[in-house]
Amino acid sequence: MTLEKQKQDKIKAILKFINEHENFLITTHINSDGDALASVLGCSMFLEKLAKGYKIILDDQMIDPKYSFLKNWSKIQSYTEDQKEEYLAKVDAALVFDAPDNKRIGIIYDLINNKIPTTKIDHHPSEFVFGPADWIDSSASSASAMLYEIIDNSSIETDQFISEALYTGIVYDTGRLSFSNTRARDFEICAALLKNGAIPHKITNNLFFNNNAAALKVIGNGLQNLEQYENGKITIIFLSYQDLNGVDQSEIEELANYSVSLRESEVGVFIREIEPGSFKLSLRSKEYVDVSKVANQFEGGGHVRASGCRYKGSYSDLVRNLVNEIKIQL
Ligand SMILES: [Mn+2]
Structure with missing residues (x-):
């Protein structure tokens, strides 16, 4: 079976799953980013066109307002314990x-596990199964690009709102169509989304030219703190709990790319101390190091x-453990 045929079968299974319910x-990961929010919102619009009902329930208690220009953003609900019974x-x-x-x-898994049939659509490599119709395509740039393929294979036309959402997710996850995950297919999809009403500069302004001064100053502080190891092959940018100064995490993500x-530099790590003594690490590599192997050593993962x-x-x-683990991969 060719990969293309496998993909078609997966898409058919998802459309069948949607049709049968x-x-x-609809949900997505904690600390929902551009692709996460765009894919759930795009899905909500798709379901509306199919005359299906939906609820968007996320574990996140603060949904990034940067994405409020997308249709249905206000329909996203943050999980609360007292509404637990009503969600299902x-x-x-x-x-x-x-x-x-x-x-x-997060907590959404406890809500749905063993209660309702579930399907995931994801581009992270994973063995974890939510349901028989799961579609994992680790070659895809983003969950939003995968949702485009699903909609493209359905009876629904992507309108301006769906186009804006999917374009947002793709440019977010591909670093504006520039990261190593960017495929020719993403350009084709984006071209189609533009024809259907997505406006690149509007989305760019909302996503990337939407900083607040306090957050930019924290980014500046992080850049001041950068340290190099192994003749500069490894760069670490660190922000302590105090340095973070209560700034919204999503506003300083760019430091990972810096x-x-x-x-x-071949490997870059942005470390932030989210609670005293508790660190969150974002790892990036430029050409040849598989940073998911480093993250795995710390029970994390990714691409x-x-x-x-x-x-x-x-x-x-x-830092000592981290630099050692990266050296093994260099
Ligand atoms: Mn993604």
């Missing part, structure tokens, strides 16, 4: 986007060029 719970009322199936496993959707932007993990302990132990 009426009311969906009338709902007969769940769709999970951009999340490789149960841990990534960490690998030095000309001599070859971009992964993440967490660490509890002292910063000096973390």
Whole structure:
């Protein structure tokens, strides 16, 4: 069976799954990013056109307002314990986007597990199974690009709103169609989305020219703190709990990309101390190091060029362990 045929079969299975159910719970990963939010919102618009019902329930307690220009953004609900019983009322199936496993959707997994049939659509490599119709395509740039293929194979036309959402997800996950995950297919999809009403500069302004001054100053602080190891092959940018100064995490993500932007750097790591003694790491590589292997050593994961993990302990132990693990991959 060719890959193309496999893909067609997966898409058919998902369309069948959607067709066989009426009311969906849609969710995505914790710390929802551009692709996560775009894919759930795009899915909600698709379901509306199919005259299906849906609820968008996320573990996140603060949904990034940067994406509020997308249709249905206000329909996203943050999970609360007291509404627990109501979430599944009338709902007969769940769709999970951009999340490789149960841990990534947080409390929502407890809500749906063993209660309703579930299907995931994801581009992270993973063995974790949500349901028999799961579609994992680790060659895809984004969950949003995968959703485009699903809609493209259905009876529904992508309108302006769906186009804006999917374009947002694709440019977010591909770094504006520039990262190593960018395929010719993404340009084709984006061209189609533009024809259907997505406006590139509008989306770029909302996503990338939407900084606040306090966050930019924290980014500047992070750049001041950068340190190089192994003749500059490794760059670490660190922000302590105090440095973070309560700034919204999503506003400083760019530091992960800066960490690998030095000309001599192959691996970049952006480390932030989210609670005293508790660190979140974003790893990037430029050409040949598989940073998912480094992240795996810290019980994290992700892609070859971009992964993440967490660490509890002292910063000096973390850096020592981290640099050692990266050296093995260099
Ligand atoms: Mn993604």
